[in-house]
Amino acid sequence: MKHRVAVVQLALTFLLSLIVSFNTEAKDINLGWSGQGSWSTLPYIVAGERGFFEKEGLKVRLITFRGTNLMLTALLAGELDYATILPFLTGASARGLPVKILAAVTKSSSYVIISRPEIESIKGLRGKKVGINSFGSSADYAAYAALSRSGLDPNRDLTILPIGGGSPERFAALGSGSVDATVVTSPSEYAAEKQGLRVLVSARDLAELVRIPLTGIGATQKKMEGDPDEIVRLLRALRTATSLLLERAIIASPCSKEVCA
Numbered sequence: 001m002k003h004r005v006a007v008v009q010l011a012l013t014f015l016l017s018l019i020v021s022f023n024t025e026a027k028d029i030n031l032g033w034s035g036q037g038s039w040s041t042l043p044y045i046v047a048g049e050r051g052f053f054e055k056e057g058l059k060v061r062l063i064t065f066r067g068t069n070l071m072l073t074a075l076l077a078g079e080l081d082y083a084t085i086l087p088f089l090t091g092a093s094a095r096g097l098p099v100k101i102l103a104a105v106t107k108s109s110s111y112v113i114i115s116r117p118e119i120e121s122i123k124g125l126r127g128k129k130v131g132i133n134s135f136g137s138s139a140d141y142a143a144y145a146a147l148s149r150s151g152l153d154p155n156r157d158l159t160i161l162p163i164g165g166g167s168p169e170r171f172a173a174l175g176s177g178s179v180d181a182t183v184v185t186s187p188s189e190y191a192a193e194k195q196g197l198r199v200l201v202s203a204r205d206l207a208e209l210v211r212i213p214l215t216g217i218g219a220t221q222k223k224m225e226g227d228p229d230e231i232v233r234l235l236r237a238l239r240t241a242t243s244l245l246l247e248r249a250i251i252a253s254p255c256s257k258e259v260c261a
Contacts, residue, residue, distance in 0.1 A: 026059035027230065032071045033084040033215075034166050035064040038185035039110040039203070040215045044084065047241035056233035066165050068137075075099065075220060081227075082219050082234070087138040089218040098221040103235050104213035105242055111142040111210065113201040114174065114192045115181035122150035122200055131163045131170045131179035139183040142210045146201050149209060 033044060044062060047053050053060045063080065065071040068088035074080045076097065083089060083099075092099050119125060125147065132139045140160070147154045154160060163173050167184040174182045174197065184192075186203035193199060201209075217235060224231065 026054060026057055029053075029058050029060045029082070029230070029234065030063055030080045031060050031082045031084065032063050032065050032074060032080045034066075037167055037188065038215075039187065040106045040185065041084075042245055043105040043215075043238050043241040046244060047237045050241065050244070052237040052240045053234075056237045058230070058233060058237065060234075066169075068134075072097075072099070075218075078220075081223060082217050084215050084217065086213050086216045086218060087141075091136065099218055100221060100224060102217045102219055102224070102231060103238070104216035105238050106213055106215050107211070108207040109138060109142060109210050109212050109214040110186040110203050111139060111183050111206050111214075112186050112189045112199060112203050113143065113146055113181060113183055113206065114189055115198050115200050116174070116177075117196050117198050119180060119198060119200070122146060123152065125181055125200075126152060126157050128180035129159045129161055129178075131161050131173045131182035133164060133166065133170065133183075134162045135160075138210075138212050138214055141212065142206055143183050145210050146206060 031044070033041060035041070036045065044060075048060060048062070063074075065074070068085055071080070071083050071085065072088060072092055075083045076099070082102075086101055086104060089099050089101055093101070113122070113130075115125070119128065130143055130147075132143055134140065140162075143160060144154045147158070152158065161179055163170050163179070163182075167188050170179075170182040170184055171188055171192070173179050174192075175195070181200060189199045189203070217231075217238070219231070
């Protein structure tokens with residue numbers, strides 16, 4: 001009898017250990033982003049490197065996309081759990097697609113306008129070519145706002161060219177002479193200055209001018225309805241990372257309070 005009880009206890013202990021192991025196993029999450037290279041992506045990097053995702057029981061895989069249309073397609077197909085670029089999600093939702101913005105991790109963009117060295121100011125772009133990623137994008141709006149504030153008419157006084165891709169592609173177009181100026185994400189301006197290019201509008205100044213939350217978390221309506229607890233844990237991890245960035249200046253950029261706060 002005692003032997004039978006011992007066997008039952010052993011079996012229950014084994015089953016309990018399996019249940020605990022199952023419950024504590026991190027859940028795989030696919031999160032689409034534009035890749036490293038911008039201050040506005042720091043919360044995702046810090047959340048991963050500091051173990052904030054893991055503490056919430058999440059194993060987040062950051063998948064880089066060079067085009068927002070591809071990211072949207074993957075999100076709608078269920079290949080992505082979440083997307084991080086907010087402006088295109090806003091446009092998709094306005095078109096009636098079942099996507100929503102859940103949260104923003106930045107309160108503004110980290111865009112910078114850089115140009116060829118002979119152009120000394122925004123007004124010097126009259127008659128020139130300015131590269132953006134695509135018409136209607138947040139980069140397009142940033143360029144439009146900065147140009148208009150300087151007294152230029154973006155529709156008549158210069159040519160705005162859609163290049164596609166991200167900051168690396170626009171940076172390359174400027175270097176090749178295809179455009180005279182372009183909008184990129186900070187900290188690309190440091191590399192630009194080393195190459196002799198000019199910063200026309202800094203990230204700090206453009207963040208004050210263009211108050212567009214650039215990065216955050218968006219998902220489909222189906223995801224929102226099916227995994228509310230997972231969403232709370234994901235957002236909690238990112239909030240912890242953002243708080244750390246604001247508290248620890250050594251980790252964050254000089255303009256983090258303008259961009260992330």
